[in-house]
Amino acid sequence: MAKIIQNHEECIGCGTCIALCPKYWEWDEDNKARIKAGKFDENKKEYELEVGDIECNKDAEEACPVSVIKISN
Numbered sequence: 846m847a848k849i850i851q852n853h854e855e856c857i858g859c860g861t862c863i864a865l866c867p868k869y870w871e872w873d874e875d876n877k878a879r880i881k882a883g884k885f886d887e888n889k890k891e892y893e894l895e896v897g898d899i900e901c902n903k904d905a906e907e908a909c910p911v912s913v914i915k916i917s918n
């Protein structure tokens with residue numbers, strides 16, 4: 846299993862992760878991206894989701910201009 850984590854607070858809403866990986870990423874009501882079905886940690890302001898296969902999330906991690914997407918194994 847791997848975990849996808851997004852620092853939602855620092856997302857600038859560029860949309861790159863949604864374009865590259867729409868299976869896992871979507872817009873929220875503040876025009877920022879969030880992880881579909883991700884769990885939101887109110888204290889850390891982070892979304893996280895456990896996945897069996899990271900698939901296109903690697904592309905999203907590498908392309909995020911402010912490096913707020915992290916994948917941990």
Ligand code: SF4
Pocket residue numbers: 851855856857858859860861862863877878905908909910911912913914
């Ligand atoms: S690529 Fe990064 S900055 Fe752009 S919308 Fe996704 S998480 Fe936010």
